[in-house]
Amino acid sequence: MPPTPRALITGASAGIGRSYAEQLAKTGHSLVLVARRADRLNALADELRRGHGVEVEVLPADLSTAEGVGVVAARIGGEPPIDLLVNNAGYASRGRVAELNADALEEMLRVNIIALSRLSVAAMKRMVELGRGRIINVASGTVFMQLPGNAGYGASKNYVMGFTRTMQAEAQGTGVQVQLLIPGVIATEFHEVAGNNLSNFPPERVMQAGDLVAASLRALEMNEPVCIPSLPDIKDWDAYVAAERALTPQVSRDRVAPRYQRGS
Structure with a gap:
């Protein structure tokens, strides 16, 4: 009998992360729940254990700190192995560049960029060694x-x-599957934290977190590398990639374009 798959979810205490935890628990995944708020994590863990009989680890960690990221990276490299990493933690610190609080900007970048990168590194290393895994x-x-x-x-x-x-390109042939999830406006508390309000968006533009997560997990099954849940036709993404490829050979040549030459 194959071992029970185990998923580690960051930002698991609310919103999209909580929905991943709920839906993965329904399919029998063991879980490692990561967020800053231990009280919320413990309440969710109890609910999922009672409701689905799954094993749930609670791992409180502040991903804006090196210590917090280190704790989670160590768990990714530990036992039992993580079969699915959901790098969901993130938030928005907004403001015009000339008016931004530089310290708040830096803290956001530590979560959105540094933490995600370091956890991806830890997961890719371990999963490539095992020859399997999903991110x-x-x-x-x-x-x-x-x-x-x-x-x-x-x-x-x-x-x-x-x-x-780029992770996807490097994952080819390793047995590791990497998904890029691109949500639109999702009905979570994210917007309140960012100083916005869902009422500012037309209802037809707002997706429920459960629908987003269901689409993401279905895209994993379909092996679609990019999931834009509300995009009707994946050919639109393909056209975006084709436009990039058309630009690629033009960005590095031995001379500048004629319009930049004097006297042209």
């Missing part, structure tokens, strides 16, 4: 937008997209 990195629909006041958060999620797509 989901959560980006944001803002990767396609340049919204005033969103430079720091949007750029952090562009990093997630670029980092994850």
Whole structure:
């Protein structure tokens, strides 16, 4: 009988992370729940143990600190092995660049970029050694937008997209599956933390967290490397990638373009 799959979820105490925990528990996964708020984690763990009879580890950690990231990275490299890592933890510290609180920006980048990177490194190392495993990195629909006041958060999620797509290229032939998840507006407390309100969005633009997570897990089954849950046709993503490829040979040549030459 194969061992029970084990998933580690960051940002598991609320919103998207909590929904991953609930849906994976329903399918019999053992869980490692990571977040700052131990009280919420323990309450969720008790609920999932009672409701689904699954094994749940609680791992409180502040991913804005090196110590917190180190604790989680060590668990990823430990036993029993982690079969699925969901790098979901992240938040938005917004403001126009000239008005940003630089310390708040740096703390956000430690969570959105440094923590995700270090946990991805730990997971890839262990999973490649085992020849199996899955990683989901959560980006944001803002990767396609340049919204005033969103430079720091949007750029952090562009990093997630670029980092994850290169991970996918490196994962080829290793037995490790890497998904880039690009949510739109999701009905969670994320927006209140970021100083926004869901009522500012038209209802037809707001997805429930459970639907997002169900789409992500279905995309894993389908082996789709990029999951944009509300995108009707994956060919639109393919066109985006094709446009990138068309630019690639143009960015490195032995001379500047004619429009930059004097007298042209």
